[in-house]
Amino acid sequence: MSTVIKGGLVIDQTGERTADVVVDDGRIVAVGTDLSGDEILDASGCVVAPGFVDLHAHLRQPGAEEAETIETGSWAAIRGGFSAVVAMPNTNPPIDCAAVVQEVLALGAKAPCDVYTSGAITVERKGAQLAPMAEMAELGVRLFTDDGNGVQEAGLMRRAMEYAAGLGVILAQHCEVDSLAAGGHMHEGEWSSRLGIPGVPAEAEELMVMRDIALSRFTGAPVHFQHLSTRGSIAMVRAARQAGVAVTAEAATHHFTLTDEDCASYDPVFKVNPPLRPADDRDAVREGLADGAVDAIATDHAPHTMDAKERPFDQAPPGMLGLETALALALTELNLPVAEVVGLLSWRPAAIAGLKGVHGGPIVPDAPANLCVFDPQETWTVDPHDTASRSRNNPYAERTVRGRVRHTIVGGQTVLVDQVMRP
Amino acid sequence: MKHLLSINDLGADGINEVCRLADLFTEVSQRPIPKVPALRGKTVAMLFYEDSTRTRLSFEVAARRLSADVMGFSVSSSSVNKGESVRDTVNTISAMGPDALVVRHRSAGVPHQVTGWTSAGVINAGDGWHEHPTQALLDCYTIRDRLGSVAGRRIVILGDIKHSRVARSCVMAFTSLGAKVTLVAPPTLLPPAVDSWPVDVSFSLDAVLSDCDVVYGLRVQHERQAEALLPSLREYTAQWGLTVDRAARLPVGALVMHPGPVNRGVEIAPEVLDQPNATLNEQVRHGVAVRMAVLYLLLAADPDLHPEGEAS
Ligand SMILES: [Zn+2]
Numbered sequence: 229m230s231t232v233i234k235g236g237l238v239i240d241q242t243g244e245r246t247a248d249v250v251v252d253d254g255r256i257v258a259v260g261t262d263l264s265g266d267e268i269l270d271a272s273g274c275v276v277a278p279g280f281v282d283l284h285a286h287l288r289q290p291g292a293e294e295a296e297t298i299e300t301g302s303w304a305a306i307r308g309g310f311s312a313v314v315a316m317p318n319t320n321p322p323i324d325c326a327a328v329v330q331e332v333l334a335l336g337a338k339a340p341c342d343v344y345t346s347g348a349i350t351v352e353r354k355g356a357q358l359a360p361m362a363e364m365a366e367l368g369v370r371l372f373t374d375d376g377n378g379v380q381e382a383g384l385m386r387r388a389m390e391y392a393a394g395l396g397v398i399l400a401q402h403c404e405v406d407s408l409a410a411g412g413h414m415h416e417g418e419w420s421s422r423l424g425i426p427g428v429p430a431e432a433e434e435l436m437v438m439r440d441i442a443l444s445r446f447t448g449a450p451v452h453f454q455h456l457s458t459r460g461s462i463a464m465v466r467a468a469r470q471a472g473v474a475v476t477a478e479a480a481t482h483h484f485t486l487t488d489e490d491c492a493s494y495d496p497v498f499k500v501n502p503p504l505r506p507a508d509d510r511d512a513v514r515e516g517l518a519d520g521a522v523d524a525i526a527t528d529h530a531p532h533t534m535d536a537k538e539r540p541f542d543q544a545p546p547g548m549l550g551l552e553t554a555l556a557l558a559l560t561e562l563n564l565p566v567a568e569v570v571g572l573l574s575w576r577p578a579a580i581a582g583l584k585g586v587h588g589g590p591i592v593p594d595a596p597a598n599l600c601v602f603d604p605q606e607t608w609t610v611d612p613h614d615t616a617s618r619s620r621n622n623p624y625a626e627r628t629v630r631g632r633v634r635h636t637i638v639g640g641q642t643v644l645v646d647q648v649m650r651p
Numbered sequence: 652m653k654h655l656l657s658i659n660d661l662g663a664d665g666i667n668e669v670c671r672l673a674d675l676f677t678e679v680s681q682r683p684i685p686k687v688p689a690l691r692g693k694t695v696a697m698l699f700y701e702d703s704t705r706t707r708l709s710f711e712v713a714a715r716r717l718s719a720d721v722m723g724f725s726v727s728s729s730s731v732n733k734g735e736s737v738r739d740t741v742n743t744i745s746a747m748g749p750d751a752l753v754v755r756h757r758s759a760g761v762p763h764q765v766t767g768w769t770s771a772g773v774i775n776a777g778d779g780w781h782e783h784p785t786q787a788l789l790d791c792y793t794i795r796d797r798l799g800s801v802a803g804r805r806i807v808i809l810g811d812i813k814h815s816r817v818a819r820s821c822v823m824a825f826t827s828l829g830a831k832v833t834l835v836a837p838p839t840l841l842p843p844a845v846d847s848w849p850v851d852v853s854f855s856l857d858a859v860l861s862d863c864d865v866v867y868g869l870r871v872q873h874e875r876q877a878e879a880l881l882p883s884l885r886e887y888t889a890q891w892g893l894t895v896d897r898a899a900r901l902p903v904g905a906l907v908m909h910p911g912p913v914n915r916g917v918e919i920a921p922e923v924l925d926q927p928n929a930t931l932n933e934q935v936r937h938g939v940a941v942r943m944a945v946l947y948l949l950l951a952a953d954p955d956l957h958p959e960g961e962a963s
Contacts, residue, residue, distance in 0.1 A: 417843060423760065424782065425779075493763070495764070535736060539737075540756065
């Protein structure tokens with residue numbers, strides 16, 4: 229059975245054109261005018277884009293199924309227009325060996341989007357001993373991170389980079405120097421001072437960015453910086469790229485949308501790691517996404533139960549939902565051409581995750597049919613209860629945003645039609 | 652005003668109103684039967700997650716002198732140990748219909764969170780490093796009582812300001828009433844971004860001692876040594892302690908204040924506490940009248956009603 233996406237503006241890395249797209253048997257079979265198919269998906273007034281790729285999703289399985297499962301998180305991804313997500317390894321047990329990778333991939337095989345997993349850099353993400361990266365790489369793991377923690381020890385990070393480069397995989401770093409960040413629960417600055425909440429200084433992130441740029445230059449191994457949140461970090465990455473160092477970077481949706489002032493409500497829904505920063509840092513994240521210093525938008529989708537997010541601010545876990553709102557916030561907040569937003573969400577992260585040719589376009593005959601159709605003009609109001617996620621820790625409640633996903637196609641299967649999930 | 656979470660909820664006018672009411676309640680407290688029926692039929696629930704005998708007792712006495720019923724809830728010993736969340740506890744207490752919850756918690760912001768879970772008024776009795784508004788109010792009342800006014804006074808706040816909820820409330824209260832506040836501490840015990848606070852900062856107590864109307868000492872805890880914020884308490888006392896020698900250099904009539912409990916011999920010498928310009932006992936005494944004023948402001952049906960008028 230074939231599906232035709234009618235009347236949309238097709239956007240991929242090769243440009244834009246108004247065209248119909250026909251999908252059959254998992255592949256794009258035709259792109260052109262006046263095409264037909266067995267099922268018709270209306271795309272008039274909409275953009276037809278490569279399915280989005282999230283480099284940074286916490287799917288919580290195994291271990292925290294009360295907050296999210298690979299299945300529920302994948303449906304949230306589908307509602308957000310993502311055809312692929314990279315799961316973070318801070319599960320219980322952590323994804324630090326072949327057995328857990330296999331478990332996650334087996335669950336992911338039944339999920340509506342393509343689920344890739346990262347692997348931990350160190351055993352149990354404890355930063356002491358290298359995890360068996362080769363056996364995980366054999367199973368297809370392309371991105372390694374201790375996310376949730378940074379690798380504290382410079383000597384160990386050096387060895388990890390050398391080892392990873394030999395395997396042709398990439399290391400991704402959650403940049404945070406523990407000895408500066410320990411005990412902190414929000415950005416250290418004017419607001420933490422007023423609110424009496426212990427802070428995490430920007431320097432906790434920037435010192436590790438600085439160190440890993442030096443190590444990347446030294447070893448020649450690529451390193452990807454996760455969820456950069458400060459002006460200093462972004463400036464260093466920009467300069468390092470110009471100097472030819474093999475670094476890439478992502479920014480999380482909330483770091484270009486929210487600021488530390490949001491914590492003044494003491495609502496732990498605004499607690500996240502790295503923390504929300506002042507407006508100047510938020511603006512720097514926007515600038516970095518606009519000028520290419522930052523490659524990709526990642527969601528850092530981090531579900532937590534209501535109970536966990538109703539604890540006192542300093543006892544609640546960090547993290548917020550992001551998969552279902554990423555596109556709309558990017559279109560609403562970034563002031564970038566739609567095509568650039570699409571790139572930040574699709575072909576650019578796909579390249580970092582090693583998914584080129586599978587996800588992220590281009591939209592041409594014979595390519596795998598991983599697509600997303602969205603209306604760039606539709607405005608809607610975020611309702612935390614209207615979600616596919618098992619959790620509700622959405623910090624954008626009652627915010628009116630612009631841009632809404634209509635249809636999502638993964639591997640040729642239409643899994644979302646007019647925002648309605650089709651299991 | 653429904654809640655008292657921060658001194659900012661009151662502003663200068665609100666602080667002055669509390670002080671005016673506290674004058675009336677001080678008079679009530681001196682009567683043979685120190686009780687008025689102003690809050691008869693109202694219930695005040697105490698929700699203390701942190702031991703604080705003096706603050707809790709002060710609120711309880713204040714509520715009883717206004718004829719309110721007091722609901723004690725001994726959180727530390729019961730439900731918290733069974734893993735009950737703050738929200739569950741607040742729901743349980745709220746089901747009993749209190750008019751106000753007095754909340755003390757070791758984490759900043761818990762009183763704010765509680766307002767979302769109850770229809771009762773919420774009074775912040777100290778939350779983490781954030782605020783302790785009724786302490787600042789009784790301190791304003793004490794300064795006003797001793798020196799006539801807070802406006803124009805030069806007030807030195809001395810000690811561990813970074814970790815002090817009292818300091819945050821006092822800075823707001825004193826400056827909104829027009830005092831000039833100078834924080835004195837080693838840099839490691841100052842809050843971050845202190846330049847955004849409406850204060851002067853000095854690292855030397857000796858430099859400001861002879862030029863102030865009030866020295867307000869804060870408790871310096873032993874943990875600060877282990878956290879590498881101080882080399883040693885001995886060095887702290889030598890540099891920043893209010894020793895007998897330093898107290899002797901204070902201008903005549905300058906007050907020595909402290910929210911208690913005092914680490915005797917660390918931040919203030921015991922002899923200094925016994926001098927007539929030390930106000931620690933008055934602060935405790937004024938605490939009752941000031942908390943009566945706060946409860947009255949929040950709970951009385953007609954806050955303009957004069958309490959004597961209602962006295963039976
Ligand atoms: Zn992270």
